[in-house]
Amino acid sequence: MYKIGKEEIDAVAAVIEAGNLFKINSGLRESEHAEEEMREKFGVDHAILMTSGHAALTSALIALGIGPGDQVIVPAYTYISTALAVVGAGAIPVIAEADETLTISPADMEKKITKHTKAIMPVHIQGFPCNMDAIMEIAKKHNLYVVEDACQADGGTYNGKRLGTIGDAGAYSFNYFKVISCGEGGALLTNNRTVFERALIYHDSAAVAYFGNQLDGVESSLFCGTEYRTNEIAAAILRKQLVRLDDILANLRKVRDYFMTELKDLCKFIPSYDINGGCATTLAIRFDSAERTTKFMDDLKANDLGCTVPINTGKHIYSNWTPIINKVGALNPLMDPFKMEANKDIIPDYSVDMCPETLDLLARTAYVPLQPYWTEAEIAEKLDIIKKALA
Numbered sequence: 001m002y003k004i005g006k007e008e009i010d011a012v013a014a015v016i017e018a019g020n021l022f023k024i025n026s027g028l029r030e031s032e033h034a035e036e037e038m039r040e041k042f043g044v045d046h047a048i049l050m051t052s053g054h055a056a057l058t059s060a061l062i063a064l065g066i067g068p069g070d071q072v073i074v075p076a077y078t079y080i081s082t083a084l085a086v087v088g089a090g091a092i093p094v095i096a097e098a099d100e101t102l103t104i105s106p107a108d109m110e111k112k113i114t115k116h117t118k119a120i121m122p123v124h125i126q127g128f129p130c131n132m133d134a135i136m137e138i139a140k141k142h143n144l145y146v147v148e149d150a151c152q153a154d155g156g157t158y159n160g161k162r163l164g165t166i167g168d169a170g171a172y173s174f175n176y177f178k179v180i181s182c183g184e185g186g187a188l189l190t191n192n193r194t195v196f197e198r199a200l201i202y203h204d205s206a207a208v209a210y211f212g213n214q215l216d217g218v219e220s221s222l223f224c225g226t227e228y229r230t231n232e233i234a235a236a237i238l239r240k241q242l243v244r245l246d247d248i249l250a251n252l253r254k255v256r257d258y259f260m261t262e263l264k265d266l267c268k269f270i271p272s273y274d275i276n277g278g279c280a281t282t283l284a285i286r287f288d289s290a291e292r293t294t295k296f297m298d299d300l301k302a303n304d305l306g307c308t309v310p311i312n313t314g315k316h317i318y319s320n321w322t323p324i325i326n327k328v329g330a331l332n333p334l335m336d337p338f339k340m341e342a343n344k345d346i347i348p349d350y351s352v353d354m355c356p357e358t359l360d361l362l363a364r365t366a367y368v369p370l371q372p373y374w375t376e377a378e379i380a381e382k383l384d385i386i387k388k389a390l391a
């Protein structure tokens with residue numbers, strides 16, 4: 001998390017003093033304001049603040065009617081949460097390769113489309129924007145929904161549009177590791193009124209119980225949902241974080257551009273579908289071999305820059321999605337999408353080496369994590385260390 005302080009402390013104190021922590025209230029109405037401010041900031045018709053990014057992804061899939069009998073294409077390089085949301089909805093994840101940008105390869109994605117495919121989930125991993133023009137075109141051609149996982153890309157843009165607002169629905173995460181944070185939290189963004197209404201019903205069983213006026217104007221029929229409802233403390237923090245967001249992104253991009261200028265004669269960087277719109281939380285260096293990448297990391301060992309090689313980032317890589325590779329979708333077999341009759345002919349042959357291009361690219365990339373408010377001296381010190389390791 002990049003910046004949190006007095007503004008957030010004061011906002012939380014005000015909520016506690018007001019004494020109403022429930023989302024629906026007639027006092028400070030932090031949750032309601034947070035949703036209004038997200039609509040405005042991200043340029044989208046509907047926003048629902050929820051308990052997590054996973055909650056937002058799941059609600060989006062459910063609201064689109066995705067379930068047993070459907071395949072949903074996810075990238076081989078994303079946090080397991082993306083694929084778990086598909087399984088949670090009762091559908092089957094189909095895994096597609098990443099391309100040079102480490103986002104989903106539109107070409108491989110199109111190859112993986114079958115008559116059972118209902119949706120695709122591009123993931124703006126590490127704040128790197130996906131090729132949304134190509135993805136939207138393929139989706140249109142094959143009549144598929146697009147659910148953008150922008151959980152690692154809060155506020156980033158693609159061709160001037162905020163990530164998460166281009167497809168049928170999108171999700172942000174506000175957990176501790178994200179561009180902005182309210183501890184834990186997430187948001188569903190959509191321009192589709194029906195998706196909004198259904199997600200509202202699904203994510204908050206209190207809405208079904210008719211708490212407050214949440215269902216005013218809602219025409220979609222009620223169905224049993226779950227409980228992903230936010231609270232006033234998280235919302236109060238998030239409102240302050242939303243104010244900080246664009247400054248954080250602008251500073252990150254400035255830091256990244258400076259690093260790229262300083263290092264450009266010493267290494268290659270991964271390409272981007274929209275470098276200016278990317279969140280720039282990470283500088284991604286591309287090496288010619290996995291061995292060279294390892295040597296770079298070894299040379300940095302004595303320093304504490306927090307660099308990583310994405311192949312070593314655990315559940316961000318499909319080959320480590322153990323319950324999915326093993327096709328165990330739930331504890332109770334009757335609830336397990338991998339055992340459901342409706343899915344019996346649509347389950348792919350998962351294997352740990354099924355996406356070799358992604359594995360190769362991840363092993364030849366090193367991440368340098370960036371911070372938006374480093375001083376010039378801090379930047380110079382870090383660049384000096386990196387230059388030595390690249391020499």
Ligand SMILES: Cc1ncc(COP(=O)(O)O)c(C=O)c1O
Pocket residue numbers: 051052053054055078079081082123125149151152172173174175185186
């Ligand atoms: C790509 C991606 N999708 C989904 C999620 C889920 O977000 P949350 O932890 O808020 O549920 C994360 C969280 O790390 C993520 O990185």
